[in-house]
Amino acid sequence: MIKEIYQTDTLIIGAGVAGLAAAIEAVKGGTVTLVHKGRPNISATQLAQGGIAVVMDRTDRPEFHCRDTLYAGAGLCRRQAVRVLVQQGIPAVAELLKMGVFFDRGEDGLELGQEAAHSHRRILHAGDSTGAEVERGMAQYLKKNARGNLTVYPETRCLELLRGRGRCSGGIFLSAGRQFAVLARHTILATGGYVQVFRYNTNPSALTGDGIALACRAGARIRDMEFVQFHPTSLYAPQSAEQQFLISEAVRGEGAVLRNVRRRRFMPDYHPYAELAPRDVVSRAIVAEMQKTNADHVLLDFTTAAVDLRARFPSIYRQCQSLGINIAKDLVPVVPAAHYSMGGIATDVWGRTNIRGLLACGECASTGVHGANRLASNSLLEGLVFGRRAAQAALKNRKGVPPPLPGGYAAVKINQPAGNRASIQDGMWQYAGIVRERAGLEKIWQQLQELPDSSPEENNLLLCAKLCVRGALRRRESRGSHYRLDYPRKRWQWRL
Numbered sequence: 354m355i356k357e358i359y360q361t362d363t364l365i366i367g368a369g370v371a372g373l374a375a376a377i378e379a380v381k382g383g384t385v386t387l388v389h390k391g392r393p394n395i396s397a398t399q400l401a402q403g404g405i406a407v408v409m410d411r412t413d414r415p416e417f418h419c420r421d422t423l424y425a426g427a428g429l430c431r432r433q434a435v436r437v438l439v440q441q442g443i444p445a446v447a448e449l450l451k452m453g454v455f456f457d458r459g460e461d462g463l464e465l466g467q468e469a470a471h472s473h474r475r476i477l478h479a480g481d482s483t484g485a486e487v488e489r490g491m492a493q494y495l496k497k498n499a500r501g502n503l504t505v506y507p508e509t510r511c512l513e514l515l516r517g518r519g520r521c522s523g524g525i526f527l528s529a530g531r532q533f534a535v536l537a538r539h540t541i542l543a544t545g546g547y548v549q550v551f552r553y554n555t556n557p558s559a560l561t562g563d564g565i566a567l568a569c570r571a572g573a574r575i576r577d578m579e580f581v582q583f584h585p586t587s588l589y590a591p592q593s594a595e596q597q598f599l600i601s602e603a604v605r606g607e608g609a610v611l612r613n614v615r616r617r618r619f620m621p622d623y624h625p626y627a628e629l630a631p632r633d634v635v636s637r638a639i640v641a642e643m644q645k646t647n648a649d650h651v652l653l654d655f656t657t658a659a660v661d662l663r664a665r666f667p668s669i670y671r672q673c674q675s676l677g678i679n680i681a682k683d684l685v686p687v688v689p690a691a692h693y694s695m696g697g698i699a700t701d702v703w704g705r706t707n708i709r710g711l712l713a714c715g716e717c718a719s720t721g722v723h724g725a726n727r728l729a730s731n732s733l734l735e736g737l738v739f740g741r742r743a744a745q746a747a748l749k750n751r752k753g754v755p756p757p758l759p760g761g762y763a764a765v766k767i768n769q770p771a772g773n774r775a776s777i778q779d780g781m782w783q784y785a786g787i788v789r790e791r792a793g794l795e796k797i798w799q800q801l802q803e804l805p806d807s808s809p810e811e812n813n814l815l816l817c818a819k820l821c822v823r824g825a826l827r828r829r830e831s832r833g834s835h836y837r838l839d840y841p842r843k844r845w846q847w848r849l
């Protein structure tokens with residue numbers, strides 16, 4: 354039985370951009386407990402490079418940003434959610450600036466970058482470490498403005514959500530070998546995505562789709578799990594296969610082009626936007642070129658970019674240099690990698706799930722803003738906007754913490770041995786990756802069924818992988834990031 358039980362108004366699980374945005378809002382109206390796995394680089398936010406999309410340029414308008422988002426989403430975006438994202442994103446980013454987050458500036462004020470499938474320049478950036486700067490600024494602001502309402506548990510994992518009396522009433526956590534319970538009026542999940550189910554991915558290895566799996570086991574509705582965005586360009590470095598180093602889209606926005614191993618530029622053959630086509634198009638084009646040329650990578654040519662590479666992309670410059678590649682002169686070998694989870698816990702535009710007291714925001718949530726494919730740089734914005742709204746929804750309906758359930762809480766049984774991760778990742782990459790078909794999906798489905806019980810995080814990964822494959826089998830069409838060789842036709846038409 355669990356002996357340590359704490360109480361709080363709002364429990365927030367995850368401290369990336371979405372969890373921090375929720376916490377900054379929630380401390381204004383009650384006590385907040387913020388829990389996260391907390392070692393460096395444990396959030397995707399920390400790694401975000403390119404920037405945040407927001408309408409700022411005089412020639413840009415929210416309608417244009419909406420239209421670009423809907424187009425990338427291939428007919429599956431929820432329009433209301435997109436409108437909220439784009440419109441509320443403008444004041445949310447203004448708040449970020451007030452909090453002391455620094456973005457790059459030019460002579461005329463804030464510099465706006467260009468990224469794939471954006472019709473206007475609207476990407477605010479802090480070098481190529483935008484996420485780290487956003488997280489730094491927000492965490493510092495939260496610490497200063499917590500009003501004594503904040504308790505933080507770093508290096509702590511949520512093992513289970515508590516359900517009782519028809520609602521979610523908190524969670525059970527593990528920290529340094531001891532389990533404790535936190536009871537809360539509202540629980541906000543902000544635990545990030547599940548792309549770790551794929552062998553090649555850009556996320557920190559500790560992000561194992563926990564929030565989605567926990568919510569699913571608690572009875573929350575999960576949707577769109579087949580939609581996983583593959584980033585076209587991660588550095589091809591076969592010796593470090595676990596987390597691929599991302600080469601931001603912004604480099605193509607600044608003029609870098611893709612060439613196959615025969616040095617031929619190929620993207621104009623595939624899409625009128627060439628290198629700036631939506632990510633799914635570019636990823637599939639790369640796979641096709643790799644097959645055509647019998648190569649395991651393609652090449653990114655920075656020499657056509659019209660910026661000072663060292664100043665604009667310092668991390669990419671350094672990372673490539675550490676592998677002996679000078680991006681100002683050499684062609685850089687790249688491959689696609691799983692990058693972003695569009696699917697997740699179904700929520701409304703206030704982050705509310707179908708379970709009372711349980712909310713979700715950021716990458717673990719499916720608000721409907723991304724549809725079948727996310728527009729580049731919309732996810733930091735989503736975390737900011739919907740993290741804040743989830744906390745606002747929680748504060749609106751605050752009546753005190755539910756009392757502990759009679760009988761107490763049993764500790765969660767933990768199976769320590771782990772060994773499923775490689776099987777899940779390899780199988781998912783091979784059969785449920787960029788290009789899918791029924792036979793492969795059925796094969797991986799069968800393999801996943803046969804895997805034994807494992808550690809909590811691997812069990813979470815396994816559940817997310819199953820949800821992804823089930824969605825991919827059921828979706829008999831190609832749409833956005835989901836491409837089936839046996840159903841190549843799109844069943845949607847672009848309409849505004």
Ligand SMILES: Cc1cc2nc3c(=O)[nH]c(=O)nc-3n(C[C@H](O)[C@H](O)[C@H](O)COP(=O)(O)OP(=O)(O)OC[C@H]3O[C@@H](n4cnc5c(N)ncnc54)[C@H](O)[C@@H]3O)c2cc1C
Pocket residue numbers: 366367368369370371372388389390391395396397398399400401402403404405406483484509510511512543544545546555556557560561563564599692693714715716717729730731732733734736
């Ligand atoms: C390399 C890279 C580059 C990117 N570049 C961009 C970009 O330029 N622009 C953009 O908009 N997006 C970008 N993205 C995507 C974007 O960074 C993420 O979608 C976004 O940061 C997700 O934020 P989040 O708060 O939902 O989750 P995360 O930032 O991933 O945070 C998840 C949090 O949950 C915690 N957590 C997870 N499981 C548990 C558990 N069981 N118990 C307790 N805590 C838990 C983690 O410790 C962490 O604090 C990029 C992503 C990557 C990986």
